[in-house]
Amino acid sequence: MSVLIRNGRVVTAADSTIADVYIEGERVSLIGTSLDVDADVVLDATDRLVLPGAIDPHTHLDMPFGGTVTIDDVTSGQTAAAFGGTTCHIDFCIQGQGQTFAEALAVWHAKREGNAIIDNGFHIAVTDLEHGGTLEELATLPAQGVTSYKLFMAYKGVLQVDDETLFRTMEVAAETGALVMVHAENGDVIDVLVKEALAAGNTTPLYHALTRPPEIEGEATNRAIQLARIAGAPLYVVHVTCKDAVDAIKTAREKNWDVWGETCTQYFFTDITDLEEPDFGGAKYVFSPPVRDKANQPVLWSAVRDDVLSAISTDHCAFLLDGQKTLGRDDFSKIPNGAPGLEDRLRMIHHFGVNEGRISLNRMVELLATNPAKLFGLYPRKGTIAPGSDADIVIFDPNRMTTISAATQHSKSDYNLFEGTEVKGDVDTTLIRGTVVVQDGELRVEPGFGQFVKRARFMEQLV
Ligand code: URP
Ligand code: ZN
Ligand code: ZN
DSSP states (O other): OEEEEEEEEEEOSSOEEEEEEEEETTEEEEEESSOOOOOSEEEEOTTOEEEEOEEEEEEOOSOEETTEEOSOOHHHHHHHHHHTTEEEEEEEEEOOTTOOHHHHHHHHHHHHTTTOSSEEEEEEEOOOTTTTOOHHHHHHGGGGTOOEEEEESOSTTTTBOOHHHHHHHHHHHHHHTOEEEEEOOOHHHHHHHHHHHHHTTOOSTHHHHHTSOHHHHHHHHHHHHHHHHHHTOOEEEOSOOSHHHHHHHHHHHHTTOSEEEEEETHHHHOOGGGGGOTTTGGGGGOOSSOOOOTTHHHHHHHHHHTTSSOEEEOOBOOOOTTTTGGGGTTOGGGSOOOBOOTTTHHHHHIIIIIITTSSOHHHHHIIIIIHHHHHTTOTTTSSSOOTTSBOOEEEEEEEEEEEOOTTTOSSSOSOOTTTTOEEEEEEEEEEETTEEEEETTEEOSOTTOSOBOOOOOOOGGGO
């Protein structure tokens, strides 16, 4: 099977040229102008952008959390991803209490087996080194293509690990070549503040943010950076939201320490006032770290532009407002933390980042595809358009107008954080490994098409 994508603007992290892209089988074989080749399928990309498929390094599909299970399973979450131009994601396989890592991975593999639409890998989330998984077992995971270890410094009594577990995992990562990822908030202090708020009768969604102030994120980010330095492990800080954490990462990067960070789409567009939406609407914006004061938004834009932050993910962790978020109607601490976003990242960042002049098109590609691929051991197989790379390609119409809405999204969630937002630029066609997956508003593959991707170990020199 061969595909010729004709006459589009091919944009990578480094280049932007009008060209044809010829795909043989699952891979790109030629890029050039007016290619004289026969193809089984010809896609006209005139006046379109031809982008590397976006890679989302931070998602939670079919995950038990907050007394319920995320509403998007692998098929619905990945369908949303494909419509939004995301061709590969890395989901968090969470080690249950008392589980070995092999047991946890078997559970997560079973969720995707026969159900996957796009390609995906797993990070392992280490929660318990005493009763289940061991450091020795952790060291074997990179050989299985699971090359990143995630630790939660928050969610006390649920996912949170202590500093010993964090540090010992970092030591293993330093030996095995894995990348350490942290959710950086001080969970012990949050726990005290939550108890104090509830005791004072403060139960509304706003208190989710007031009990998790930005200093708590800054402190944990700095602690993780310092511990990673001692252990000699590379560190990636997930979902950075505020100046306090950005400053810690900036300092580390200025010193050439092995530290990288991401933020997520929603932190550019939502803020603490959203938590006060009437009729419990604020619960839609309950995720962690929380929505911040609006003054942090330009800080985040500068950080992604200036390479202080290296990636933008979604942290897609979707729940229903009606029936799941409502678990916390009388107690904000019982609102499941998380929100949908897998379908919206590319068009939101394209419109508000590129169209509005905050970042270049090349930088957008770098943040959404190339850097995630490099950081998480997928590059150059994925994350770029080059001869030999997987033909994971998005044909993007930069002029198409779309109004974002839960009514038209593919996530099973009953709300969208960006409801009613008008964007210029949207996905026309998504290809994965040379197969058209989305075209003309239709999904063209069956569940089971997506493949598990084994990732290479972290290679600092690439990033
Ligand atoms: O609120 C969030 N972010 N939910 C998903 C779990 C996490 O912390 O990433
Ligand atoms: Zn988190
Ligand atoms: Zn997350």
